[in-house]
Amino acid sequence: MIKTEGIVLSEMRFKDTSKILNIYTKNLGKIPVMAKGAYKANSRLMGSTQVFSYNEYILKKGQTFYYLNQGNIIESFYNMRENVERFVYGSYILELIEKSSPEEEENLTLFLLLEKSLKILSELNDGFLKFIVAFQLKFVSFIGYKPHLNTCVSCNKTPISDIRWSNIEGGIICSSCFSKDMSSIYINKHIYKAMIELLYIPFEELENINISLKTLKSMQSLLERYILFNIDRKEFNSFKMIDMILEN
Numbered sequence: 332m333i334k335t336e337g338i339v340l341s342e343m344r345f346k347d348t349s350k351i352l353n354i355y356t357k358n359l360g361k362i363p364v365m366a367k368g369a370y371k372a373n374s375r376l377m378g379s380t381q382v383f384s385y386n387e388y389i390l391k392k393g394q395t396f397y398y399l400n401q402g403n404i405i406e407s408f409y410n411m412r413e414n415v416e417r418f419v420y421g422s423y424i425l426e427l428i429e430k431s432s433p434e435e436e437e438n439l440t441l442f443l444l445l446e447k448s449l450k451i452l453s454e455l456n457d458g459f460l461k462f463i464v465a466f467q468l469k470f471v472s473f474i475g476y477k478p479h480l481n482t483c484v485s486c487n488k489t490p491i492s493d494i495r496w497s498n499i500e501g502g503i504i505c506s507s508c509f510s511k512d513m514s515s516i517y518i519n520k521h522i523y524k525a526m527i528e529l530l531y532i533p534f535e536e537l538e539n540i541n542i543s544l545k546t547l548k549s550m551q552s553l554l555e556r557y558i559l560f561n562i563d564r565k566e567f568n569s570f571k572m573i574d575m576i577l578e579n
């Protein structure tokens with residue numbers, strides 16, 4: 332038997348009454364879990380197999396799956412479902428973690444980021460876009476692609492103007508070096524300044540900084556492409572929902 336804490340990233344119905352879950356655990360990273368009978372009306376596994384919920388689990392390792400024996404709710408994060416923005420941005424966080432994580436590879440920093448992010452988001456009432464951009468920056472750093480921002484990633488000089496962002500180089504490049512990545516894109520000084528601010532700021536202090544909606548939208552889509560580039564994916568499903576929210 333294995334005892335660990337974990338957060339449910341996704342669920343899929345299996346046969347009539349069972350669930351196959353993807354759980355991000357503290358000790359094992361992402362694992363596939365079979366929860367037998369979790370759909371039965373009075374299943375004792377019902378609460379601890381809900382998407383977003385944070386639980387303590389007792390698992391048994393099988394050939395293809397871990398089997399869920401027991402689950403105790405630590406935090407249901409039910410608040411996530413009370414507000415459409417919390418739900419959409421929360422789904423985006425879960426999808427990013429799920430799609431970027433190989434199975435059974437422990438990453439405690441990423442687990443703690445996930446837990447902290449859901450905690451903050453489940454109580455957030457405004458400033459969602461600023462929160463999610465800060466999340467993207469921390470997330471991409473914790474999976475190994477922290478953007479190089481203080482100096483030109485190529486020549487290491489501090490650029491003054493005409494700063495470009497390079498997905499390939501993983502950071503900013505100056506005007507003398509941008510021929511190294513012709514697909515690099517120009518970013519204005521507001522975006523550049525906000526990138527540096529949001530990379531290091533704790534979530535609790537986000538309310539103290541002001542960034543315009545226009546700048547945040549540019550950052551969000553730039554970081555989206557940077558993340559997709561690094562994890563070798565075409566798109567995130569939940570990103571379409573975010574687009575819909577931002578258009579309205």
Ligand SMILES: [Zn+2]
Nearest residue numbers: 483486505508
């Ligand atoms: Zn340079």
